[in-house]
Amino acid sequence: MHIPNGLLDPKVSAGTAFAAAGVLGYCVAKVRQALSAVVPESVLAGAGNITAGSKKLISSFAENHLMRMGAIGSLIFAAQMFNFPVNSGTSGHLLGGVITAIALGPFSGSIVIAAVLAVQSIFFADGGIAALGANILNMAIIGTLFSYYIYYFINRIFRNDVGFYFGVMLAGFSSVLLASTACAVEIALSGSMPIDRILPAMASVHSVIGLAEALLTVIVLEFLSSMKFELEGRIKIE
């Protein structure tokens, strides 16, 4: 699903890059807001060694959250390295968008997947640098942020464990299918291949990959829960 260089029209590359940058910027702002602890100036003055202008401190929650982002990011990076065969000549790998979104929250999840894609593109030539915006839009935003809300709404409707697992599986499946559909549309808009050829081809392969993604998402989240890893994006139903 990683689009290489040369497949996208410059207009599509630029458009997707702007869209990705805009949404990622919003995600970064939301995460900063959630992690910044605002401390009254009177408290800072009492601390003595902090300059008068400093009003925001990094809390231990924020420190732990950043470490969790790094840890989950490195695991997703590793998991994306291993391909599983789909049919002759085609293989797939875990996307991990819904895993990161439920483990870390949707905004942090998108940032982590975007960072993984950037590292893969810059250091491992997995996905073109010119197509990085499109890849972030497809996998970090549609495959992570948007797909999280599929889980969110299903969980809100069912309000039990069945709803959680069903939501996770459907979100995992949809994340791959939606990201691959977006990828097909971008390639078609660039004129590299007609939509009636690329869309069925992408959808058929990625619906199989999506099934594996759905299953792996449940397994990984269950594993993290069993290890007492706090799933920050998990909806708590009273």
Next chain:
Amino acid sequence: MQKRFTLITFLTLLFVICHLSFAYAIRPLYTEDAKVTPLGDLYAESGLLLLTNRDNSGVKELVTTLRYGFALDLEGSVDLPYLSRFSSENNYDGLSDGNVKIKYNFYNGYTDFASFMVGFLPGNFGTGTTSNHSDINTMLMYANSFDQFSYNLNFGYTFDGDNSGAPKSDYVIYNASAVRPLTKAMNIMGEIQYSRNTYTLTIVGEAAIGLNYRYNDNLTFDTALGCGLNENSSSSNFVVGLTYLVPLSWGNK
């Protein structure tokens, strides 16, 4: 180059030996830990190694290790590696040489440990991802600490089990590692690995620097970056993994 590398390794070993005293080498390092798994505990470590050679070929190896404390000072472990070898000509995927190990902690000082390990590496799977012969590996491990640093030293010898009539290529292995806590939950670590083929006299040296993050008592994340120290070594390597306590032993805690 070889002399300089030998000198660096010697100085590292000397430095480590001079600073004697509770230590353990931990994932993502290769250096074996002198400490043994507590009695009745079952730990699993899973890690991915991405190694690139100087000719742009390489391997992606996913290894899961199970460690179990059979007795107070005795640990048994099994490595289950799945390897994907890639090059410009061929790609292979499949099981790689496993490793069944027994580690005995024969010395428990106030701060230092010494252990001995014997490993059997079955590799007769007849695929492009195995060595196609079974080897025996022995290793002596010593761990100590100084101030905030912990050190581990390994000295190992691998007996080549190739009975095809080819000259025996045994390996002498030296590993040294140091670990220092960065925060309550995070450690930074570095290591030097060195192995010498006793037939071809080829030396392979690697250095790595890594981090691990202990999320809780059950789960630790890790990552490392490494590079080869001479022309026989890899160009670069990258490790990501995690260690987790398998639920089997939760009831004992």
